[in-house]
Amino acid sequence: MLHPITQQILDLFENNGSSMYGGEExxxxxxxxxxxxxxxxxxxxxxxxxxxxxxxxxxxLHDLPDDASDNGIDDMHELLGEKYLTQHFKLGAVExxxxxxxxxxxxxxxxxxxxxxxxxxxxxxxxxxGGVMDxxxxxxxxxxxxxxxxxxLRRWDDLAKDPNLVxxxxxxxxxxxxxxxx
Ligand SMILES: [Fe+2]
Numbered sequence: 120m121l122h123p124i125t126q127q128i129l130d131l132f133e134n135n136g137s138s139m140y141g142g143e144e145x146x147x148x149x150x151x152x153x154x155x156x157x158x159x160x161x162x163x164x165x166x167x168x169x170x171x172x173x174x175x176x177x178x179x180l181h182d183l184p185d186d187a188s189d190n191g192i193d194d195m196h197e198l199l200g201e202k203y204l205t206q207h208f209k210l211g212a213v214e215x216x217x218x219x220x221x222x223x224x225x226x227x228x229x230x231x232x233x234x235x236x237x238x239x240x241x242x243x244x245x246x247x248x249g250g251v252m253d254x255x256x257x258x259x260x261x262x263x264x265x266x267x268x269x270x271x272l273r274r275w276d277d278l279a280k281d282p283n284l285v286x287x288x289x290x291x292x293x294x295x296x297x298x299x300x301x
């Protein structure tokens with residue numbers, strides 16, 4: 120018997136997960152599964168695997184079009200996701216979700232070549248997400264207890280866009296989800 124929140128999350132993906140992931144070639148569900156599987160094969164904790172699976176859940180919680188970011192609209196999905204998850208999940212599953220957009224801005228500032236390697240949609244959204252971090256923002260970001268998890272999640276996020284990959288079913292992540300609940 121699944122926890123009601125786990126069931127609610129499975130239903131959200133079932134009902135809304137087939138929308139496309141921004142301007143990329145995968146659906147929201149495929150993107151989430153690829154990201155979570157990358158976390159799992161890198162031996163991430165259950166909380167970080169859960170964060171990877173649910174990092175874009177904010178996109179499933181609003182009614183803006185899939186390509187909102189192409190039109191210069193910031194849907195603030197990381198904050199919507201945080202608000203939803205924080206009621207039910209431990210901090211280790213919530214903070215990397217909240218920070219995954221900031222982690223992109225951080226990597227653009229601290230890792231040579233990172234910005235150039237971003238996909239076109241990701242470069243566009245960067246601009247209205249605040250652009251590259253300045254030094255003060257970098258230092259503040261590194262003070263967050265979960266910033267390294269957020270950076271790891273971000274790297275998996277960037278890779279989780281392969282239209283030819285077959286991922287494990289979402290049910291294979293229910294144990295990780297349930298052990299991350301408060
Ligand atoms: Fe993502």
